[in-house]
Amino acid sequence: MIEQQPKLIHAFGALAELGQEVANKNNFQETIRTSLHLVSGALGIMRGGVARYSRFGRELNMLAVRGLGDDFPLSLSLCMEDERQFLANGLNAIEVASARVLPFFQVYSVSIDAKGIELLVPLIIRDEIVGAMFLGEKATGEPYSTYEIEIICAMGRHVGVAIAQRNLMAEIERRAEENRKLFDDLRTTYHDTVKAFAAAIDCKDKYTEGHSVRVGKYSEIIANELDWTADQVEGAATAGYLHDVGKLTVERKIINAPYRINAKESAELNKHPAVGFEILQPIHHPFTDVPLAAKYHHERLDGRGYPDGLIDREIPYIAKLVNLADSFDAMTTDRPYKARRPAGDVIDDMRRNAGQQFAPELVVAFMRGMLRELAGDAKEKRFRRLLGREYMEAEGLTTTLRSALNELRPTSEMTRIDP
Amino acid sequence: MIRETSPETNDDATATAVITAGDYLNKLAGESIERLCREKLDSGVKRLVVDFSETEIINSIGVSILLDVIDSAKKHDAKVVFAELREDSRELFDMLGLTKHVTIV
Structure with missing residues (x-):
């Protein structure tokens, strides 16, 4: 050895x-x-x-x-x-x-x-x-x-x-890859389900056909303008798609009434945010704020909204975002009792209501997105697809937007920026 | 101080190549030597001289690579010569049988 x-x-x-x-x-x-x-x-x-x-x-x-x-x-x-x-x-x-x-x-x-x-x-x-x-x-x-x-x-x-x-x-x-694929499949199923729900909601209202889908898309545009992460943008879009899910329980004749509805009908209709919350709450959403967006998307910063009359900081941010998208679509589509308003008027309305109904920085983000598209700086012509070419090419729209944006100063004292 | 050096070659007309191993014959240096030896063998060299005058340490990977050089040389009908071996390196090669396959000078 x-x-x-x-x-x-x-x-x-x-x-x-x-x-x-x-x-x-x-x-x-x-x-x-x-x-x-x-x-x-x-x-x-x-x-x-x-x-x-x-x-x-x-x-x-x-x-x-x-x-x-x-x-x-x-x-x-x-x-x-x-x-x-x-x-x-x-x-x-x-x-x-x-x-x-x-x-x-x-x-x-x-x-x-x-x-x-x-x-x-x-x-x-x-x-x-x-x-x-x-x-x-x-x-x-x-x-x-x-x-x-x-x-x-x-x-x-x-x-x-x-x-x-x-x-x-x-x-x-191998297992991680398998899980990733399963997760992707689940996500696709979730998206398809959300879109199917949005289509079902929109079917109920023949005058505002496509409203939920459009609100989903406007919400996505705002979230993108705010530089949110891909998941947050997706969450905002989902919240937009499903914000009116509570309307599924509201009588069709109230939704489709070709006149200004009376107080009783209005009370019935106004239940839809709370009902929407009840429908969405038990579902395990990848994005937690979706039920809150449904519940509070008719609240206003000044406390004059419903169902709870919350003021600014009490309102979930996602609900403020969907509220803006929802209001914009309401103003820019024909209703049974009212034709859609000209683009310039709508911009002016948003500017005037910034800080009262709408979170100012959201209004700024929305207008900035619109202006970028008009200036040819946006990758996609999403506003044009949603609103029509003629509407977007209204005379003076770019000037109105610039002027509104110059006037608006996000009042950080009033609003919470983080999503 | 141990330092790694690139092997050097000096060819002559009798198809002999001299390759100088660095001070530490490990994986990195060994692979360089092996690559150079293969090039020389492919170019028709029949006598490969590996000069160990600077070599202080040879690890197991270095030994394995030298065995590969010996194997390649056999396939090319070439001879391998180990030159200027230190005593401890020679003992190591004796112990592991490398000296049976090469000429020591």
């Missing part, structure tokens, strides 16, 4: 480096290639390879090879008997010369003999084959000694751990 001491010291140095290499979590292929070098260099092994085992294909697929040439198979199949024997063998090296009886060594005897493979080390981690090391003759030409085989097996455990870790990571990545 004393004369073997330098050899042991050299081998333990390699073992330490191997442990470090595996723990470093470098590029997996590079780790395996380096591991093969370390095993080979530790004992002066002329050639060899490291393979990963695929349980499903029952195949050993080469990850790194040294000196095996192009004719050595890159993928080697195992039969059930081979697998059973390898597992029974545990993490011990199999000397090829004494294992010829196994089907694996019979099938691949030509390649194995041609390359002088002397040892096969099954890499077994938690009772599973994760791979194997193929090792050729030593440079000394001597047979492997017992302690050398022990060193090889110790190094094999490290290589096995590296492969098992990689397998685990691949499995985690």
Whole structure:
């Protein structure tokens, strides 16, 4: 043993480096290639390879090879008997010369003999084959000694751990990808459901057909102008789509009344925000404020809104946003008792009501979005699609918008900016 | 102080290439040497001289790469010569069997 001491010291140095290499979590292929070098260099092994085992294909697929040439198979199949024997063998090296009886060594005897493979080390981690090391003759030409085989097996455990870790990571990545796809599917289903609801709400009111969809789109425009995150913008659009869901319970004749409704009818109609909240509250929305937008989208900063007459800071921000989108659509579409108002009038109305009905910074964001589109700075012509080209090209609209924007100063004292 | 140096080559008309290993023969230096050796073998060099005069430390990866160089040389019917080996490096190569495959000068 004393004369073997330098050899042991050299081998333990390699073992330490191997442990470090595996723990470093470098590029997996590079780790395996380096591991093969370390095993080979530790004992002066002329050639060899490291393979990963695929349980499903029952195949050993080469990850790194040294000196095996192009004719050595890159993928080697195992039969059930081979697998059973390898597992029974545990993490011990199999000397090829004494294992010829196994089907694996019979099938691949030509390649194995041609390359002088002397040892096969099954890499077994938690009772599973994760791979194997193929090792050729030593440079000394001597047979492997017992302690050398022990060193090889110790190094094999490290290589096995590296492969098992990689397998685990691949499995985690696969499941994460699967979850992401499931989440995307769920999100698509949610969006489709929201749009279907919006269409159902709009069907009830023949005069304001498409109102919920438009409010959803205006809400999205405002949220975008406020530089909200993609999720927040989506939440704002959803709140817009569903803000009138409570109208599903209001009698059609009240909604479609071709006259100004009376007090009793008005009281009935005014229940829709609270009813909407009741409908939306039990649903687990990805965006928490959706039911609140339905409940409070008729509140005003000055407290003259309904159902609760809340004032500014008491009103959820998303409800203020939907309120603006809702009011804008009400003013810019024909109603049974009233034709839509000219664009300039609507802008003027919004300017005058900023700070009373509407949050000023929301009005600014909305007008800014409109102005950007008129100036040709917007990617999409969304206002034009929603309002019609002629409406958007009304004479003096750009001047009116500029003038309103110059006049409006967001009163941060009055309103809460954060969504 | 250990430093890594790029291997150098000096070719002559007798198809011999001299490659100087750096002071630390590890993965990085070993791969450079291997690449250079392969280039020389592919270009018809029949005698590869690896000069270890500057080499103080050789790790397991370095050894493995030198074995690859020896293997490549055999396939090209070329000889490998290890020159200016330090005593401890020579002992290491003796112990691992590399000296059976190369000429030591």
